[in-house]
Amino acid sequence: MTDITMPPPVDELAPEPPPSGPVVWARENLFSSWGNALQTFFFLFISWQILSWLLGKLVAEERNWDAVLTNSRTFFTFNYPLEQFARMWFSLGALIVAVGITLIAFGFEPRVRTSKIVQSTIGLGAAVAVIGVLTPVSGSWRLGLIAVGVAIGVVAWLAGRALPDGQTLPFWSLLVGFAVFVMVLVWIVPWGQNEFLDGEYIDEPGTVNITTKQPWTVMMGLLLGSFFGARALARVVPRRILQLAMIVWWVMGPAFLLFLVLRDPAFDWGYVLAVDIPIALAFGLGGGALLYWLTEPVRGEIARIVGALLLGTAALTWILAFFGVVSMLQKIRLSILFLALFALAAATFAGERSVRLRYAGIWMGFVALTHWLITGINTPSTLDIAAPPFIGGFALTLTIAYYVMLASFPIGALMALARTSTLPIFRILSTTYIEVVRGIPLITVLFFFSIMVPLFLPGEMELSELAAIFIGYTLFSGAYMAENIRGGLQSIRKGQFEAADALGLTTAQRTAFIVLPQALRVSIPNLVGQAIATFKETSLIAIVGGFDLLRVGNQTVASQPAFLGQSLTALFFVSFVYWVFAYSMSRASRSLEEKLGVGSR
Amino acid sequence: MSKVIDAGMSDELAAREDMIVCRGVKKWFGDFQALRGVDLTVKDREVMVVLGPSGSGKSTLIRCINRLEVHQEGDIIVDGVELSNDVRNIDKIRSEVGMVFQQFNLFPHLTVLDNVTLAPIWVRKRPKAEAEATAMQLLERVGIPEQAAKFPGQLSGGQQQRVAIARSLAMEPKIMLFDEPTSALDPEMISEVLDVMKGLAQSGMTMVCVTHEMGFAREVADRIVFMESGDVVEIGTPEHFFTNPTEDRTKLFLSQIL
Amino acid sequence: MATTHASQQRPPLWRDAGVLKWVVQIIVLVLVIGVFWFLSTVAADSLAAGGIEVDYDWLDGPANIQLSEGISTVPATMWEALRSAASNTLRVAIAGIFAATILGTVIGLARLSTNWVAQKAASVYIETLRNIPVLVLILLAAAILGSLPDLEGPEEGATDTRFWFDISKRGLALPRVFYADGFYQFLALMAVFSVGIVFARRQLQAKQDREGGDHKVGLKVAGITLVAAVIAWFANPVMGFLGSVFGGLSDAWGSIPRPAMQLVLSALAIGAAALFIKNFLDSRRTPAGLAKLTDDDYFRMIFAGVGALIACVMIWVVVPGLIGDLFVDGLRDLIQWFADKFGNGRGNRPIDAMRPTLSTGRFANYGPEGLTMTPFFAALFFGLVLYTASFIAEIVRGGVLAVPKGQTEAAAALGLSRMQSLRKVILPQAFRVIMPPLGNQYLNITKNTSLAIAVGMSDLVQIGQTIYNKNNQTLAVFGLFMAFYLTCSLTISFIVNNINRRLAIVER
Ligand SMILES: Nc1ncnc2c1ncn2[C@@H]1O[C@H](COP(=O)(O)OP(=O)(O)O)[C@@H](O)[C@H]1O
Numbered sequence A: 001m002t003d004i005t006m007p008p009p010v011d012e013l014a015p016e017p018p019p020s021g022p023v024v025w026a027r028e029n030l031f032s033s034w035g036n037a038l039q040t041f042f043f044l045f046i047s048w049q050i051l052s053w054l055l056g057k058l059v060a061e062e063r064n065w066d067a068v069l070t071n072s073r074t075f076f077t078f079n080y081p082l083e084q085f086a087r088m089w090f091s092l093g094a095l096i097v098a099v100g101i102t103l104i105a106f107g108f109e110p111r112v113r114t115s116k117i118v119q120s121t122i123g124l125g126a127a128v129a130v131i132g133v134l135t136p137v138s139g140s141w142r143l144g145l146i147a148v149g150v151a152i153g154v155v156a157w158l159a160g161r162a163l164p165d166g167q168t169l170p171f172w173s174l175l176v177g178f179a180v181f182v183m184v185l186v187w188i189v190p191w192g193q194n195e196f197l198d199g200e201y202i203d204e205p206g207t208v209n210i211t212t213k214q215p216w217t218v219m220m221g222l223l224l225g226s227f228f229g230a231r232a233l234a235r236v237v238p239r240r241i242l243q244l245a246m247i248v249w250w251v252m253g254p255a256f257l258l259f260l261v262l263r264d265p266a267f268d269w270g271y272v273l274a275v276d277i278p279i280a281l282a283f284g285l286g287g288g289a290l291l292y293w294l295t296e297p298v299r300g301e302i303a304r305i306v307g308a309l310l311l312g313t314a315a316l317t318w319i320l321a322f323f324g325v326v327s328m329l330q331k332i333r334l335s336i337l338f339l340a341l342f343a344l345a346a347a348t349f350a351g352e353r354s355v356r357l358r359y360a361g362i363w364m365g366f367v368a369l370t371h372w373l374i375t376g377i378n379t380p381s382t383l384d385i386a387a388p389p390f391i392g393g394f395a396l397t398l399t400i401a402y403y404v405m406l407a408s409f410p411i412g413a414l415m416a417l418a419r420t421s422t423l424p425i426f427r428i429l430s431t432t433y434i435e436v437v438r439g440i441p442l443i444t445v446l447f448f449f450s451i452m453v454p455l456f457l458p459g460e461m462e463l464s465e466l467a468a469i470f471i472g473y474t475l476f477s478g479a480y481m482a483e484n485i486r487g488g489l490q491s492i493r494k495g496q497f498e499a500a501d502a503l504g505l506t507t508a509q510r511t512a513f514i515v516l517p518q519a520l521r522v523s524i525p526n527l528v529g530q531a532i533a534t535f536k537e538t539s540l541i542a543i544v545g546g547f548d549l550l551r552v553g554n555q556t557v558a559s560q561p562a563f564l565g566q567s568l569t570a571l572f573f574v575s576f577v578y579w580v581f582a583y584s585m586s587r588a589s590r591s592l593e594e595k596l597g598v599g600s601r
Numbered sequence B: 001m002s003k004v005i006d007a008g009m010s011d012e013l014a015a016r017e018d019m020i021v022c023r024g025v026k027k028w029f030g031d032f033q034a035l036r037g038v039d040l041t042v043k044d045r046e047v048m049v050v051l052g053p054s055g056s057g058k059s060t061l062i063r064c065i066n067r068l069e070v071h072q073e074g075d076i077i078v079d080g081v082e083l084s085n086d087v088r089n090i091d092k093i094r095s096e097v098g099m100v101f102q103q104f105n106l107f108p109h110l111t112v113l114d115n116v117t118l119a120p121i122w123v124r125k126r127p128k129a130e131a132e133a134t135a136m137q138l139l140e141r142v143g144i145p146e147q148a149a150k151f152p153g154q155l156s157g158g159q160q161q162r163v164a165i166a167r168s169l170a171m172e173p174k175i176m177l178f179d180e181p182t183s184a185l186d187p188e189m190i191s192e193v194l195d196v197m198k199g200l201a202q203s204g205m206t207m208v209c210v211t212h213e214m215g216f217a218r219e220v221a222d223r224i225v226f227m228e229s230g231d232v233v234e235i236g237t238p239e240h241f242f243t244n245p246t247e248d249r250t251k252l253f254l255s256q257i258l
Numbered sequence C: 001m002a003t004t005h006a007s008q009q010r011p012p013l014w015r016d017a018g019v020l021k022w023v024v025q026i027i028v029l030v031l032v033i034g035v036f037w038f039l040s041t042v043a044a045d046s047l048a049a050g051g052i053e054v055d056y057d058w059l060d061g062p063a064n065i066q067l068s069e070g071i072s073t074v075p076a077t078m079w080e081a082l083r084s085a086a087s088n089t090l091r092v093a094i095a096g097i098f099a100a101t102i103l104g105t106v107i108g109l110a111r112l113s114t115n116w117v118a119q120k121a122a123s124v125y126i127e128t129l130r131n132i133p134v135l136v137l138i139l140l141a142a143a144i145l146g147s148l149p150d151l152e153g154p155e156e157g158a159t160d161t162r163f164w165f166d167i168s169k170r171g172l173a174l175p176r177v178f179y180a181d182g183f184y185q186f187l188a189l190m191a192v193f194s195v196g197i198v199f200a201r202r203q204l205q206a207k208q209d210r211e212g213g214d215h216k217v218g219l220k221v222a223g224i225t226l227v228a229a230v231i232a233w234f235a236n237p238v239m240g241f242l243g244s245v246f247g248g249l250s251d252a253w254g255s256i257p258r259p260a261m262q263l264v265l266s267a268l269a270i271g272a273a274a275l276f277i278k279n280f281l282d283s284r285r286t287p288a289g290l291a292k293l294t295d296d297d298y299f300r301m302i303f304a305g306v307g308a309l310i311a312c313v314m315i316w317v318v319v320p321g322l323i324g325d326l327f328v329d330g331l332r333d334l335i336q337w338f339a340d341k342f343g344n345g346r347g348n349r350p351i352d353a354m355r356p357t358l359s360t361g362r363f364a365n366y367g368p369e370g371l372t373m374t375p376f377f378a379a380l381f382f383g384l385v386l387y388t389a390s391f392i393a394e395i396v397r398g399g400v401l402a403v404p405k406g407q408t409e410a411a412a413a414l415g416l417s418r419m420q421s422l423r424k425v426i427l428p429q430a431f432r433v434i435m436p437p438l439g440n441q442y443l444n445i446t447k448n449t450s451l452a453i454a455v456g457m458s459d460l461v462q463i464g465q466t467i468y469n470k471n472n473q474t475l476a477v478f479g480l481f482m483a484f485y486l487t488c489s490l491t492i493s494f495i496v497n498n499i500n501r502r503l504a505i506v507e508r
């Protein structure tokens, strides 16, 4: 080969960029044509009218915002007793720590462009100024608002000019900024001290109560501490283990907080030692040994037969109980059922010694957790609460939304698999279920379950109304979940199934190792969408009798003698809370989508 | 059903045991008949290449052999086990017959190593360490041990197809089926896959290959089968095929492809 | 050789993949039916223990229920109450669907606009409203309406409202546009005219195709239609004779003996099964004769047969009465209803309008002349519309963005004008993307009308609840809920699917 040396290419100068500036910008974006100008005036007029009307409603004389300030605790936890509130803070702290660790475990540390922050700050300043212009308040307030807005905007603009282009900030600086913001809110802003003391309404100037300041300071400390702590931890512990730990925590942890911290069961230790622990031990060890034996690869068919026998036994215990022949603890029946399912899956997950030990270990962990939770739930609470449920307000909203999503997931996955299966009867059954449920309104489902579940329950069984509603909501949500997962399933190419078959994987193995992992990844954006919808729809339990955020705002607060008729005020606040959460969830899901690269391709 | 021209095989080959026997295999898709009564015997350690125009039923035939498609009439006997509705036989044959697809069909969410060890661990119930050691040996054999930790999406087509071969070999199959393994590859990657297949043939694997690589067929095949519209038209050794094919249709096809 | 023994032997049943597959399915089916049976027995027992038997006899019983609005606010029977409530539900749903579609489309297009103000205003609207629960929006609307000033009526007698439109604590008043007596005759006459219009359109189109150029076919057809409508407006009494025709038909249908009806229905069921089996066998037939049937195929055919058998048992043994009531009496009544609509003495203007009025008294209110929305209705309506419009806006925007840019460029390259490219290229493709999720939103509006209970509007669910609180016929009432909402959702998906199919053809 001969070397040919080329002269280096000469850059031509790019043509001058077209002139820019506010006037040019306005001409191009607002008044480029007659139609455009018309649009500008039309939308300005409409926005002006609506905003000033709405702002007028917010600052109107009859609004008493003390109703919100005084009731902030009621809004978020309803009746939870004040002297036990440390538990609430403990739970919140645990959740915040988990959020910090989860962010690190899943590598969510996006860098933020400074230019974007500057832009948002300018936008904020502009919004404040516009609010100042539009709100029907006294002149000094108006001038003050406009001045503050303009000041924010100008400072941010100058800062933007001073900063070099394309600079980014690490994610932790946002977290710190958030913590500082919260600290300013609780330590400096003079909200006024409002509270009910022994039914007496107290309203004093100043910053918020010390009982609010202290815990929030601790919470922000926890947020930052957990984030940086987890960062250090991630250097020692492999990511995979952190991720697994956090998934297990998010599935189990909230239940732990709910039943063993917030509700605090009054254990009868004698009974626990004499009955509960022996049963758990028997199932854990006996079942573990059985499963260890069954997962030996040579067992094959035997595991299925044992599983089927156990399944029959479990069914029989219920049938016999219904006819009143045999009575036994419900958790024994449940444990037999679970053991049967584990035994049925044994052949699929059979393997070498370490695999078998792990399988038996998972069973024992499962038994320990379920028995612990069942015992906890079945034991009366030490909490003395004026009006049940022990948890209400926004905490109830979140709890229900969280558990409905979690519990409807297996239903949805199962139904989606059935609907895409090649077996016609499964397909017909699941299609009927999904389409019928999707055709009827949630509220009728909730009513139905709150009224009918007690009728459907045989004899001596009882269920709280909230639990009945929860079951109904879960079954309802399962149908929508199924459709979302089905979308993912259908995106998997036929070749994947064929390759798995050609390798000799069983249907269960194919589903567990090949199909579901891929399908779920594709469905994530839709599932987040459903999570947001579920969160919003929990407001419906206000109609069927739960004291959630909406009901507290619409009813509880508005019927307090001090704030009679303030339901519109409370509703404004309630919608703001819903909005903040739903909006941040949808923003987060959008960035998650970008990260996973789904949807963009 | 037209008459099959069978140009015979070497005596040595004829003396070996039957590995795959197809007798009067018929298969319909709806009312379209894709196989019209195929009779075929593949001997132990034989390499058989299946040729034929597109749509002639080559894929359908080898997919019937490991029951990705279910034939409706006739018998298929693989290593003495009859393919029927018997679940036990299906499992047995699936784990003894390896298959390599045109589109690779690697599992995109698993690493290369996990792709290869998945079936040995869960179907053959091998210990993980042992399965991984075997997998690394196989990856070495197909020439890409250094890619073990990557995901399929990060590999070239040729590398992916070699992983797919290693994945099938990990099950220690007695028979390997190849369905146009090089058709989806860029020309410069074809030889790397063919080399692996040649090595496999020399090691004594029973192979049925659908391929249009005539060089491979001439060099490696023990026998060549020509199919058209669901029928086997002509069977014979490569010499027979490339020097004096009997059937007009075979001649026409060869003249087009060579 | 190892293979000599092979033959077409069947494996033992418990290892036969074909049999196993169906055994598992049938077991699950039996289990599901069993669980339902078990639950319903338990429920029936608990109900019976409370002295309640599930039936629908109470539908004809007295109601003693007050509705917030509707066809009849003080209905005589439960059935009338439910019917009135269901019509309220449909009213909100239909009005909501129209309003939300218009508002949503405007906002969605505004968000796509090149105008900065329009874009931002639309974004703010969407991001705000769709992140607040619809129930909260409805309650907000109710609370805001409740905070409006009350009406002040005149001392005595009724007056017109100050404007054609009025809003207050008592709700919303608009002019009422309604079907007057001649409406059905008018429709019938238009149906007759439409034959001619279609014919004229064909002729005009054919002429344009022959001669080329733009003959403004659409415009001419619109003109002809307008003329026809004007003629029909005045000439509608001509169609009065249809009343007696329908009356005769109704009598004839009512005189069909019930066994004959049962016979026809069971013949239909058996015929459907037979047809299914025949088609199935045909699909398995090959030029070389019948293909070998798999076990699957046999099971399918057996299931079709069993289905027909069950249908016959239902018709003759289980619910013979219902068949008669539904198919003979029900259809007879339906035809009679048409007969009444065309009956004697009807005729005149098809459509009329009235201005809203105020009634007097200590509690001033809107009179019945105008189209008034009670505050409950208005709250529900605005909540639903504002919420759903934010979703529709996103759907519209997504649909337009889904049409690849290359399409616009290709249209421009062909020399189509902007309007032509929008009409012929972009919109048909965008509609195909928009239609399915839009149908979903319509379904959501319909289902969300059930939130009426939160603001005290008498929709189906609220009245149903009132009823079962009175008579404990919970199961029966929920059965009606299911039937109603499933019918609605089936109707909507039917319409949407139809439109979609049309659009697909337009596109081709
Ligand atoms: N799943 C199927 N459904 C219907 N027809 C099929 C299917 N698979 C293959 N065919 C038809 O069977 C014939 C043979 O296909 P194939 O075996 O893939 O041909 P080849 O591999 O020789 O190109 C083709 O005409 C093809 O259209």
Ligand SMILES: [Mg+2]
Pocket (backbone or CB within 6 Å): B058, B059, B060, B180
């Ligand atoms: Mg092929």
